[in-house]
Amino acid sequence: MTDFKIGVVGIPGKWSTEVLADAIEARTGFRLVIDMAAVSLNLTRNCLEFRDSAGVRHDLTELDALIVKKISAEYSPGSLDRLELLRVAEARGVRVFSSAESMIRLIDRLSCTVTLANADIPMPATLVTEDVTAACEAVKRFKAAVFKPLFSTKARGMCIIENTGDDAALEAAVREFVAEHPMMYLQQRLDLPGQDYGMVFVGGRYLCSYARVSGGDAWNTTIHAGGKYAPFEPSEELIALAQRAQAPFKLDFTTVDVALTDDGPIIFEVSAFGGFRGALEGAGVDAAAAYLDHVMECLA
Known part of the structure; x- marks a missing residue:
């Protein structure tokens, strides 16, 4: 005590x-x-x-x-x-x-993305723009894109816009999104195997990983959308990539969201806060206790 x-x-x-x-x-x-x-x-x-x-x-x-x-x-x-x-x-x-300054850099999705891009971290093809024409052209290139609010968690407010060949319908969908989110953030929708991964770090040190498996017909794997946690053992190379992704933010606790594609692993984001439940249910690790150990070590 x-x-x-x-x-x-x-x-x-x-x-x-x-x-x-x-x-x-x-x-x-x-x-x-x-x-x-x-x-x-x-x-x-x-x-x-x-x-x-x-x-x-x-x-x-x-x-x-x-x-x-x-x-x-x-x-x-x-x-x-x-x-x-x-x-x-x-x-x-x-x-x-973590320090307020470190967390501030992650609340805004764009700030996180720019930091990752500057560190040469692989991410999905991404466009950030206020230009409706540029956004429509990107959707045509991507075939389908995930449009994301700059401030959101657990995929809230995200939507998929596809290129069906109907230019008027495409523009209308983009304009509906931009009406609420003037700075549009969109990423190519990737063909993923129904799951992605959370990789947990405490004080910059790797702790554990777990999978998020999509539930039913949901396009994303979040628990909010019916997904579930499962075990996952990453390679040393994947751990090194995730460690490199979280390093610029200097966080005391975080989860790095990772997916595996045919072209190699990509990073979706680094969390400002991270979660405990995925580590516990997916990896059997008490991340809250590990985080507190780190905090007590720093205070001592």
Whole structure:
């Protein structure tokens, strides 16, 4: 038992948030789950105040550390604002896992993609544009493309637009997407074998991998769409690629999303937060405990 006061930024009641809070309480005797919607930055008093469900106020700058399991239920530009608030805690000496600056670079899908591209990480053919004509031309080249919001998780808001030979229908579909997402992000839809992989890293060190297997007729493998977790043992070469992909972000905990194609492995994204359930159900690894070991090692 230690006397470290470590708070968990997450979604109260959600499995991963509560599992991490349970592990911290068992190790330290302290438990605090923080919903960022109830956090206020008071620059006059120079404090970052959280009001819990009982109305008790906690100054987060008085904690030893904050572990960010989830900054919001869904990614949005507002998620960036919440991370900015955590920079105040960092400036006051609170260790934030992962650092706010590292997470900020991953909330926006475009920022993640640009970093991966600059590091020569293989990804699906990608176009980012506000030009409807350029997007339509890309769909024709790709035959089918996955259009993705710049802020989203678990494939929410994504859609597939195919080239059926009807130019008017294609343009109408693209214009419907761009009406909600002015900066379009689209990737060639790849012919994958019904599964992709999550590769987990703690403090930059490889921990484990698991497969996500699509459920039914879903085009994506997310658990949100009915997918399930399964074991997966990657090659040393694939581990090295995933390690290289996550390295520029300097995260304390992350999952790298990988797929295997006929032309070799590709990286879809590096997660700002990563998940615990896939590691537990797919690989039999308690990733929450491994993450906490890392945090305690850093604090010590």
